[in-house]
Amino acid sequence: MVVANVSTGGGGGGGGNMKNFSLHILTGRWFMVFASFLIMSVAGATYMFGLYSSDIKSSLGYDQTTLNLLSFFKDLGGNVGVLSGLINEVTPPWVVLFIGATMNFSGYFMIWLSVTGKVAKPRVWQMCLYICIGANSQSFANTGALVTCVKNFPESRGMVLGLLKGFVGLSGAIITQLYHAFYGDNSKSLILLIGWLPAAVSFIFLRTIRIMKVVRQANEVKIFYNILYISLGLAGFLMLVIILQNRLHFSRIEYGVTAVVVTALLFAPLCIVISEEMNLWKNKNQQDMNNSSHIQVVAENPQPKATINGDSSKPNSCLRNVFNPPNRGEDYSILQALFSMDMVVLFIATTCGVGGTLTAIDNLGQIGKSLGYPTTSTTTFVSLVSIWNYLGRVVAGFGSEIFLTKYKIPRPLIFTFVLLFSCLGHILIAFGVPNSLYVASVIIGFCFGAQWPLMFAIISEIFGLKYYSTLYNFGAVASPVGSYILNVVVAGRIYDREARKQMAAMGLSRAAGEDLTCIGIVCYKMSFIVITAATLFGCLVSLILVVRTRKFYRGDIYKKFREEVAVAEAEMGGSTSTNCVVDTISITSSDTTTTVTTAKQCGLDR
Template sequence: MVAAELSDGGRKQMKSLGFHVLTGRWFTVFASLLIMAVAGATYMFGLYSNDVKTSLGYDQTTLNLLSFFKDLGGNVGVLSGLINEITPPLVVLSIGAAMNFFGYFMIWLAVTGRIDKPQIWQMCLYICIGANSQSFANTGALVTCVKNFPGSRGSVLGLLKGYVGLSGAIITQLYHAFYGDHNSKALILLIAWLPTAVLFLFLPTIRTLNTVRQPKELKVFCNLLYISLGLAGFLMALIIVQNKLSFSRIEYVVDGAVVLLLLFLPLAVVFREEFYIWKSKMQALSDSSQLKEVTSVVPPSTSSVELPQATPASTSLQEETSCLRNIFKPPNRGEDYTILQALFSIDMLILFAATTFGVGGTLTAIDNLGQIGNSLGYPSKSTTTFVSLVSIWNYLGRVVAGFASEFFLTKFKFPRPLMLTLVMLFSCVGHLLIAFGVPNSLYFTSVIIGFCFGAQWPLMFAIISEIFGLKTTPLCTILEPWRAQLDLTYST
């Protein structure tokens, strides 16, 4: 009987431990890592663009038009931000999953001839919708993680955006494992269903939770960084070997299994940290129960003093104001801005210009590496090497900028805007090497451009969160009751 009671108690504790892990902050990070690892379909256009071109009879001008709408959808995140303003991450991620599947599934139907040939404007709409789903994944998962770990925002952004940089290589290896190497049109179908499935699988786990900074928080992120470095190194070696040798289907399956193992390896780190947190909570609960038993024998004091009831502090905050009245009256930097206050601020204008010319310049070089290599006389096989170098160094730029900016800001008070300026100046070295056509310099150029392109994203996101706050207030007071109800429903 005693053994049965102990067994039941053990099962209850294990059940509570499992529930604690699935609903903890660190599991949210793990789920976000997987979402980001399959959220980079916009970087894979070059792998299936030839199928679109030949199947639908497009010329290069039409293909460039599709590429433009792909970039437009992938870089316009205002819509997802506005939706996130009044809804929980659950809604944002659900919309992103639906958009991803609809956009790329319609492209796959068109390319495989299962539907009548769409008009050009329809194909532009499909690829724009599919690419825009990436901004919903960023807003729902990445922004939520930043809110859950506000003291380590640089590390969070660098790590998650790093997985986005690796997503192209990850999806490519999974495509080889699922479909082999002879059905390139199936890559479009994989892009349609795989990110959608991952998003729907982790929908309940992406939530904004109470933030309690742990003393060894940065160490945990460093452990996750080491795992991601191992994944990047394996992918880099795999890409080089696959460019030299021909792989069989079994070898592709084994490679895909190793990639999946490295993707799920952070779960061990997450479980360890959540176990420590759960154990400390159980110990604190046990200690508080013993304290309650001791204090319950003490008679309560017979004296009572009636204190005046304090006026709620939120009374003044509930004063009805128009959402358009305070656009040009933003709060101090670092406090929460509304979307409109941020859009019409001088700081946002400067950041917009920096992103346009900084990220835009490096993105232009990346999109035209093939043409640049051909014009400078590089062999066609070298172009594949350039793309691989850009992909890996794009990842390294993201994680290095995220963790380094956090370190230098904490230790030396080195501001992130200055670091962003230095990264943009460093990217000019790559542009100058291209402009002057230095012999054999395109290898170094691809490294510099890839690193700078990746480094700008976590820095830009961290700067925006530092200037405009981790979350914005509602656009209008009429939306406040809805937002409050949703917060009570989905947050802890």
């Protein structure tokens, strides 16, 4: 190899630095992450069903079974995102976000019109359609923002999943504070807020969210930890505010003050983004000055061309390879993953675990009412679930990443322990221990949140990232399946049966359109005993996945991504310290290839 270096002097500066720096920030990787945080922080409206379900029940005269049917379609829409995944495979993320924003506003706006009586009372199937469409927008937001971030930061996927899903978990408490500031105590207006606010945020950042070149920065983990500390501060402030609001009566102005503080904490990560992009900008400018006119000429022997094996020209049948998947960690096809025993086991375990915790969350308002808690406690329960939902997600995301990289403890094992811990919350609800619903809300919120980043990370690690958009959303289908079985079939029917018994004992009969109300421990006791048994079964199933993947998780599961980054940097000229973007011109003769590499545009790859 012959290398010749020629320097011709250089220099140059220009005006418009501030404009260029602003553009640098807005098109940077870290601003894309910040935009994803904001989208996720208002994308959890499905977790707030307990706050406005009573308005739907009373306004439209539904019984508990019908209300739980609506809850099922809410979960169905919120988690069946295969369509959004398939769309994301063939379109840029902004298309997915645009569709989701449109669906979000359309669905919830129609629910608000129905509950407020501004349109004729809809039929049950129409309400199911409205809430399914509105909730399905969440899967589009997740696919557009979360999946894109995971692909942009594959070696930090646990932290990315934990943070982004954590902001989804916090969104219930965040929107609650904004709702009180905007609309006071008008709970029906909450439906309107969750219709327009998430749609507006997604529209603002449509072109910000995009797939970018994977570049591993030395301080990448530190940046995510700094953002984590800010989010913990936000969660702590929300917890303090919830406690004060439960003990004191807040005026509209006081709610406005808390909303301003919450908004400020939401935008605090922008300071980290600007600081980091400032460092990248300075390094890029320094690199431009040092290499403005530097030319490097490299002459090397040609690389041998890969020979084509005659057998490889035979067409491969897609269906024939369905049951012949690659090794774990490689890129599975969609059908290979769906028919994999690992996916079946993970799906069953998630159905049992998420289905049980989601049933408790969706029925918190009714559970509190049946056990005699004051109506003001309902908001407290929902907010507690929201905050501990967040903590479960970030702890599971960051904690599992630490346990995996340092101690080789597999994520499926952590997932199993989370399912086991959730059984404690179910038992507290089943036996109605006095004042235990506060503790149960914390446990169930934490466990519900922790299951999601673990499950999504397991899918990405075992089946690869090539078709992650679709496989991510298929894994989420376990939620509505579990919700329908445990919420509609089990909890809803048992509640209505006990309510009818109580009405019969008092010599009353239910009038047409009258809602059913049950009082006492008996309303949910048998339901949550069944849910506890189902969750324990999910733990046993999850242990099967632990055994099946133990050798895989003992290895270096991120080696593939480090090698890909190393190859990409070598192709760009080997400048790993500055991530240079290099222009190359190749001149090929019969025996040599001459590559002219200009470093004039060398700078930090973002």
